[in-house]
Amino acid sequence: MINPQLNAQGELIHLLTTEGLSRKILTQILDKAAEFVKDGELVNQKFSDLAGASVFNLFFENSTRTRTTFEIAAKRLSADVSSLNIQASSTAKGETLLDTIHNLEAMGANLFVVRHSESGAAHLIARHVKPGVSVVNAGDGRHAHPTQAMLDMFTIRHYKQDFTKLRVAIVGDILHSRVARSQIHALSTLGCPEIRVIAPKTLLPTAVEQLGVHVYHDMAEGLKDVDVVAMLRLQNERMSGAYLPSTQEFFKYYGLTEEKLALAKPDAIVMHPGPMNRGVEIDSVVADGKQAVILPQVTFGIAVRMAVLSIVTANQRSAK
Amino acid sequence: MKNIHIQNGRLVDPLAGTEQQADLFVANGKIAGIGTAPAGFVADEVIDASGLIVAPGLVDFAARLREPGNEYKATLASEMAAAVAGGVTSVVCTPDTDPALDEVGLVTMLRQRSKTLDLARVYPVGALTVGLKGKQITEMALLKDAGCVAFSQGDVPIADLQVLYRAMQYAANYGFELRLRPEEASLVNDGVAHDGPYASRLGLTGIPVIAETIAIAQILQLVKATGCKVHLARVSSADGLALIRAAKQEGLPLTCDVDINHIHLADVDIGFFDSQFRFDPPLRAVSDRDAIVAALNDGTIDIVCSDHAPVDDDGKLLPFAQAERGATGLELLLPLTLAWASRNSISLPAALAKISTVPAKALGFEAGLSVGMRADLVLFNAGEAWQVTPAALKSSGKNTPFLNHEVVGRVRHTVVKGKVVYSA
Numbered sequence: 001m002i003n004p005q006l007n008a009q010g011e012l013i014h015l016l017t018t019e020g021l022s023r024k025i026l027t028q029i030l031d032k033a034a035e036f037v038k039d040g041e042l043v044n045q046k047f048s049d050l051a052g053a054s055v056f057n058l059f060f061e062n063s064t065r066t067r068t069t070f071e072i073a074a075k076r077l078s079a080d081v082s083s084l085n086i087q088a089s090s091t092a093k094g095e096t097l098l099d100t101i102h103n104l105e106a107m108g109a110n111l112f113v114v115r116h117s118e119s120g121a122a123h124l125i126a127r128h129v130k131p132g133v134s135v136v137n138a139g140d141g142r143h144a145h146p147t148q149a150m151l152d153m154f155t156i157r158h159y160k161q162d163f164t165k166l167r168v169a170i171v172g173d174i175l176h177s178r179v180a181r182s183q184i185h186a187l188s189t190l191g192c193p194e195i196r197v198i199a200p201k202t203l204l205p206t207a208v209e210q211l212g213v214h215v216y217h218d219m220a221e222g223l224k225d226v227d228v229v230a231m232l233r234l235q236n237e238r239m240s241g242a243y244l245p246s247t248q249e250f251f252k253y254y255g256l257t258e259e260k261l262a263l264a265k266p267d268a269i270v271m272h273p274g275p276m277n278r279g280v281e282i283d284s285v286v287a288d289g290k291q292a293v294i295l296p297q298v299t300f301g302i303a304v305r306m307a308v309l310s311i312v313t314a315n316q317r318s319a320k
Numbered sequence: 321m322k323n324i325h326i327q328n329g330r331l332v333d334p335l336a337g338t339e340q341q342a343d344l345f346v347a348n349g350k351i352a353g354i355g356t357a358p359a360g361f362v363a364d365e366v367i368d369a370s371g372l373i374v375a376p377g378l379v380d381f382a383a384r385l386r387e388p389g390n391e392y393k394a395t396l397a398s399e400m401a402a403a404v405a406g407g408v409t410s411v412v413c414t415p416d417t418d419p420a421l422d423e424v425g426l427v428t429m430l431r432q433r434s435k436t437l438d439l440a441r442v443y444p445v446g447a448l449t450v451g452l453k454g455k456q457i458t459e460m461a462l463l464k465d466a467g468c469v470a471f472s473q474g475d476v477p478i479a480d481l482q483v484l485y486r487a488m489q490y491a492a493n494y495g496f497e498l499r500l501r502p503e504e505a506s507l508v509n510d511g512v513a514h515d516g517p518y519a520s521r522l523g524l525t526g527i528p529v530i531a532e533t534i535a536i537a538q539i540l541q542l543v544k545a546t547g548c549k550v551h552l553a554r555v556s557s558a559d560g561l562a563l564i565r566a567a568k569q570e571g572l573p574l575t576c577d578v579d580i581n582h583i584h585l586a587d588v589d590i591g592f593f594d595s596q597f598r599f600d601p602p603l604r605a606v607s608d609r610d611a612i613v614a615a616l617n618d619g620t621i622d623i624v625c626s627d628h629a630p631v632d633d634d635g636k637l638l639p640f641a642q643a644e645r646g647a648t649g650l651e652l653l654l655p656l657t658l659a660w661a662s663r664n665s666i667s668l669p670a671a672l673a674k675i676s677t678v679p680a681k682a683l684g685f686e687a688g689l690s691v692g693m694r695a696d697l698v699l700f701n702a703g704e705a706w707q708v709t710p711a712a713l714k715s716s717g718k719n720t721p722f723l724n725h726e727v728v729g730r731v732r733h734t735v736v737k738g739k740v741v742y743s744a
């Protein structure tokens with residue numbers, strides 16, 4: 001199967017998922033992002049990588065953080081940025097999706113950053129854009145959130161350097177999480193030898209172990225001796241639909257507390273993609289504690305998104 | 321009515337299980353002679369069938385013709401033209417039109433429209449409940465009188481078991497057959513793909529196999545309780561087939577079918593969210609696909625149908641979960657059945673039986689090549705390859721997972737009621 005993310009030269013032109021990308025490409029993204037970070041802070045400077053490029057942020061689903069960081073990233077690279085909040089109602093017809101894309105192409109769009117509630121929406125758009133136009137997936141349904149996963153990888157590399165010696169636990173609602181799926185693929189490709197998922201059975205995808213993870217249902221067992229704890233956000237909707245009985249019960253058994261964190265390695269880092277539900281999946285003491293790297297993640301997120309925008313744009317331009 | 325002399329063809333009769341090189345003579349809409357012409361026969365039309373198979377016309381056990389209500393997707397005229405181009409001389413059409421085929425007037429109109437077109441024969445399946453809503457049973461006996469051959473819910477299973485129980489009792493009262501797609505709706509919920517590792521990977525909501533097996537188990541109990549004749553439509557899983565196999569061995573009045581897509585495809589073929597592969601029931605695991613093939617080979621599955629569903633591009637150019645289900649199939653029934661047969665060393669008569677003789681029997685007629693039988697015939701080249709392109713398809717539905725594939729088995733002539741209705 002042809003990888004729809006790559007051009008004929010095998011270079012990244014769309015970022016749709018971390019799955020199927022080589023370690024070389026993932027490392028290229030991380031290395032490029034590192035150019036935008038100095039001493040754990042963003043380099044305070046404007047770059048011209050996207051000068052003359054028109055970037056459209058298309059958010060068919062709500063987002064504050066991801067949209068804002070993409071905006072900042074594109075602006076720092078000197079792109080013209082437009083952000084559209086398109087509420088995709090349940091009755092919204094998909095022709096509108098591709099019609100929207102074609103209309104924006106007619107306005108000279110070079111790159112679309114897309115978030116959509118349906119898995120595969122970014123792939124669909126990438127298949128239908130004009131040659132030379134890039135698509136960066138900012139989250140599609142439960143499928144993928146590759147820039148989030150890559151900023152997590154950046155964070156892990158920043159604090160732990162070598163992926164090949166790490167034990168990483170991903171905790172919470174794996175079933176509905178595009179972040180978890182993208183993290184798992186990225187970690188595997190980058191050589192992480194032990195990826196664990198910890199969740200109750202109702203919040204795990206069928207046959208999740210086939211993604212190459214070890215499955216735990218018990219926090220105490222799953223967190224033992226891990227180097228990285230990647231928490232996931234628990235949506236309130238999960239209380240309906242019989243996934244879970246209550247946030248209280250979830251917090252007691254799957255919430256990250258100081259006590260449970262103590263089972264991980266003493267220097268383990270705690271990540272969270274935000275926004276956090278304090279007292280549901282994570283205790284405030286941990287969220288604000290010294291092992292948490294949640295705010296640096298946000299900073300690195302801008303660098304990683306700059307890197308992705310820069311790389312796909314450069315690859316499209318060199319092909320012309 | 322013309323007398324037709326079909327020369328030099330290879331006659332394949334799935335009813336008798338025979339193959340022979342012989343001429344076939346058609347008069348008065350019937351087969352009038354095999355090998356030698358009946359006395360006084362003068363041919364009005366001679367068809368050279370050298371290199372062609374001559375077989376009973378195909379009977380497609382499930383096709384959506386979209387009329388009434390969805391004429392923008394397809395019309396009876398376009399789909400009847402597709403049928404005869406695919407060698408299909410009898411089309412069983414499903415009741416899931418808009419409005420549903422739940423009233424005598426609608427059925428009469430449909431039959432009248434198809435008669436005027438004078439292409440393939442149309443056998444309507446009536447709606448089992450009013451508006452397919454699963455609440456109130458239809459006037460089954462009156463619908464039967466109007467020409468309905470059986471009753472079904474289309475793709476919308478009855479949620480209320482009490483209603484299904486009564487519907488089966490009532491149908492059993494008259495000896496009517498129900499065609500039920502076994503699916504427990506509460507377990508499908510918003511699922512769009514087989515609940516397995518591939519859907520997990522793509523982040524698509526899964527439809528577990530138990531949605532099918534639980535429904536089958538319920539239906540089997542109801543069959544035992546009511547004696548209602550049931551045909552299970554579009555079985556998709558190995559576990560479901562195991563239940564059916566056991567029930568058949570027990571002697572329950574049960575038949576089942578599978579569609580041409582599920583014989584060849586599995587969930588992994590979805591690739592990167594390709595909506596051509598969106599089906600109801602979903603394409604399941606490769607092991608399920610293999611079980612379907614095995615069940616076809618051993619006779620657990622009685623019938624292969626196209627499950628024809630014309631879907632326009634607007635219905636497919638959508639994110640996977642929002643895309644419309646189904647594929648065009650009338651013109652692919654023959655080549656995709658032949659593909660199964662050749663891969664599994666199934667004889668031509670045995671393969672054709674699944675798409676002619678067996679479904680014909682369920683409709684109450686014999687599809688064979690004996691003198692006196694209806695002259696509904698298909699003449700095809702079993703070795704000729706053709707490419708499935710939008711232009712090559714007569715159906716208004718151009719979408720199928722096999723788009724741009726090369727398939728083998730090309731229809732050259734189709735005869736319905738002793739009249740050549742298609743030639744290529």
